[in-house]
Amino acid sequence: MAYPTPTTITAITAPSAIIAVEGVSKIFNAGEADEMRALDGVTLSVAKGSMAVLKGPSGSGKTTILGIIGCMTRPTSGKVMVNGKDVAKLPEHFLTDIRRRTFGFIFQHFNLIKGITVKENIMLPLYPTSIPIHEMKERADAILESLNIYQKRNYHVEKLSGGEKQRVSIARALINNPEIILADEPTSHLDTKLSEDLMDRLSRLNGEGKTIVIATHDPLVYDKPYVNRIIEMRDGKVIGT
């Protein structure tokens, strides 16, 4: 499959943009002594089916913008379009609903919940939905199988190796069949082999039509040829794409 052509900022309103951010600012502790402007007029867009990287040093605001795109936080001002819907001012209830249906998350520290099994971890995103339990189990089994960790499904997560944990966290991101996968510094705690392995899987998912956005400062990620678009950030601003 051919890689989609890179999109530009002007494509905000283009139908192919699955994510479009326009003039987004985020200020923490507004009006107080420790006021912090994490984002300052960020405008960017991501085309449907592409793989984009938010690149920048820590503190550049890439994690914050990822959180805003992923409907976890609301911006202080600006417009955030996800699948053509402005989510910037939605109450939490609706944000969660969109998050649940649209996004899969892969975190820096895997962020698996200890004390419960692999399978339970994977099914967690589905509990608040109305999906019946047997279907949840079927889905979890299918994904575990495709990621080759089915045999460890009843292990507690703390007993897994780093690579297995990583696959579990991918499985969890996929269980709700999201259109977009957001990854926050996914390789920062992985050795080169596992990082390569992860990128390999992400590119395969991208090939299956999923849009992928990765926040990272790891060259191993943004130097990959199949990354369509690199958005460079610094001090809460987009400095290049």
Add this chain to the structure above:
Amino acid sequence: MRRKSFVLIVLSIVSAVFLSVSMALAADPLKPTSKDKCPVCGMLVHPYTQWSAQIIFKDGTYAFFDGPKDMFKYYLDIPKYNKSKTSADISDIYVTEYYSTKVMKADGVTFVSGSDVMGPMGKELVAITNDKVKTFTSDHKGVKALKFSEVTDADIPDGHMHHMK
């Protein structure tokens, strides 16, 4: 302290209160079982032993009532409740006397209507031994005292169901 020990005394004296029925009669009165229902109103009879009445037929069949009132309703209109019997088939009629809670023959007592003593179905024709009718009438505001044979439809208290406002 006094009161408490006094109560202990009360408790220590246990005595049989309810007397069983023992009267030699033609057809001995029966004891209602937990299944016997009043044919007039459908209520179970056994929880109200101090009110129950009974009609025993010559063939040994019988009917229990939750009080004299329903017994009279039945007695004065047998075909309505029991097509196979007439008053000629009756062997004995018993009611429970108010003061003694003893089962007595219905023609040996007096029925007082209009009193403030309520049976399980409200107003009743209370069965009283003849010698105590006066006491009862004055104590409980009785209105009319009737012998068994004098009771007519008009004397049966309405119950509380049908009075028209």
Add this chain to the structure above:
Amino acid sequence: MFIYSIIVATLTSLLFLTQSLKKEAMDVFIEAPELIVQRMSAGRHDLIPVGYAEKILSIPGVSSVEPRYWGYYYDNLTGGNYTLIARNIDALHMVKGTLPKGPGECAIGKGVADVRLTDLNDVLFLSINPQQKVSLKVVGIFTADSAILTNDLVVMDKNDLVNFFALPKDMATDLIVHVSNASEVPTIAMKIRRDYPDTRPITRSEIVRTYENVFNWRGGMALTMFIGPLLAFAIFAWDKATGMSAGERQEIGILKAIGWETTDVLKLKFWEGMAISLTSFLTGSILAYIHVFYFGAALFAPVLKGWSVLFPPFNPIPYIDLYQIFVIFFLTVIPYLASTIIPSWKAAVTDPDTVMRS
């Protein structure tokens, strides 16, 4: 959670104890006479002429009247107070041996037997002064099952008792009146008062009510004392729920990030609270059951009972009432749940992006 169970166990023990004491007493009251007539003099209970019985018997509805003879005896030897009573037609069963059949014999309660170190066929000597004294052969001892009623009892022949207390001729302590039809009791009581204005008729339902009240009051008092600890516990629960560990915070952050909403976390917290409180509630109730019904409420029966000089040993009949359980549930589970609302909410509003910002 352990403290919680202990608190529930304490409360439940209290209620079980009062409840079964009450039940035991009430079971006996059921057989008590419908009406007791006492004579009052200067506002105090006085002896009653036996002659009153005749007129009372003539009241319609009265089936029998019996005089009773009884009194209290303070025993210098043991410092105990006994209740002496003349044998009536059918006194209590539950006796080892027999009841006294004539003068010079007696049956005694377990408590009396224990403090006087008396066994069957021993002699019980009672004395008020050199003129009023009596030696009785013990022919029966009441069994422990009936202790609540018979512990301090000495049952003897009527003549022995009359002589011992030097009661005037033709006077009794009180009269018991049996009534065939319970609905007539108020009318009869009224007539007795009319005929003998110096008497006080006491109906069985009055006694039952008084006792019901005493038991509720005792239980209620004891419960009130426990409101303090309960409150302290609620604050403790609050505190514990508020101090969320970093790990817990992280977990809730993860849940929210992967698609849980505040409401979902609140639900989770609710069920968590439910699980904790129900488990503690069940454990506590079972502990209380064992404590009260297998160990005779050994830990605090004295507080609750302590009403008799000769303290009756307590072998409660296992008796559980759904209502009691509901009351305990209300007193323990509900304050707990209420105290977890705000801490749960604080946890639930954790920002989903905390997991990325750490």
Add this chain to the structure above:
Amino acid sequence: MILHPGALALITGAVLCFSMTAYAVVLALKIIWHWDISSSSELQLALERRTYLISTVMNYVMGFEILSLFLYVYTLDSIHVLFVGAMCATGSLNANPIGWYVLYTRIAIFFLSATWIAINYLDGQAEDYPLVKLKYKFLLFIAPMIFLDGYLEIKYFAGLKPDVITSCCGSLFSDESKKVAGSLAGLPIKPMMYVFYCAAATLAALSALSMKVKASIVKYLTSFASILFFPIAIASTISFISIYYYELPTHHCPFDILQGTYNYVGYPLFVSLFGGSFFPVASGVAELFGSVPSLREPVGKAQKRWYVVSIILIAIFVGFSSWPIVFSGFTPF
């Protein structure tokens, strides 16, 4: 004052509800003053989070109130022995008539807080939370009821004197009684039955019609019918449904059917009645907001569901009410 454990539990519950509601009111006031959905300020964010707290508190209060309604009736039943002449819960209520008001306020609180929860639910369905200020103002209206209820309950137990001679259901719910309850019991059975069945049928029919017809007037009419149906059903319970369950024509007590002796039939009976008459009212209230654009769809959806639930519950209620009339041999007239 009586120190009954049940009374203590109820007072504890009342104090809890009292303080929880007070807390919710304080939060609600802040929201009423500062709410601005279009703002992305941190204050607005904090307020939005508080709405979750208030909803939770109100759900708990409602749950506690329902539980304590049952506990209240049980306690009344359990303490009746303390009063001369009392034979069941009714007697305990007559021992201190404030008890009746506690019962009334608690029923009112049930309907009001259920309505609040319904409005809260609808509000949460629209992205712009159009009813926020309204629902918290409504909360300010409910709160005094909860305070009043707790106050009356404490006053009831404080004012109980065990030596009071009371009258029981035997006399209260008997035709001789001049009181309202007595006249309810004295209602002639047959006409009462017609009224009851007609009312139930009308309510069910109107609910069904409301599902089909768009006109608001039909929905308001249904709510009105349901508000009428509730007292009719209570009157019928006292007048004839109870006596069929007791098989005793003089026993009209609406509380005894909650007891095990009567197979706890009071629970399905009252639950279906309360639910069945609540949902049409809730649908009517929802209809008031049907014109808000963002609510049009959620209101329509909710109403459809609520009417179905209401019809089912009314059917259950009528079924339980008619069961003994049809199947027991009891014939009081």
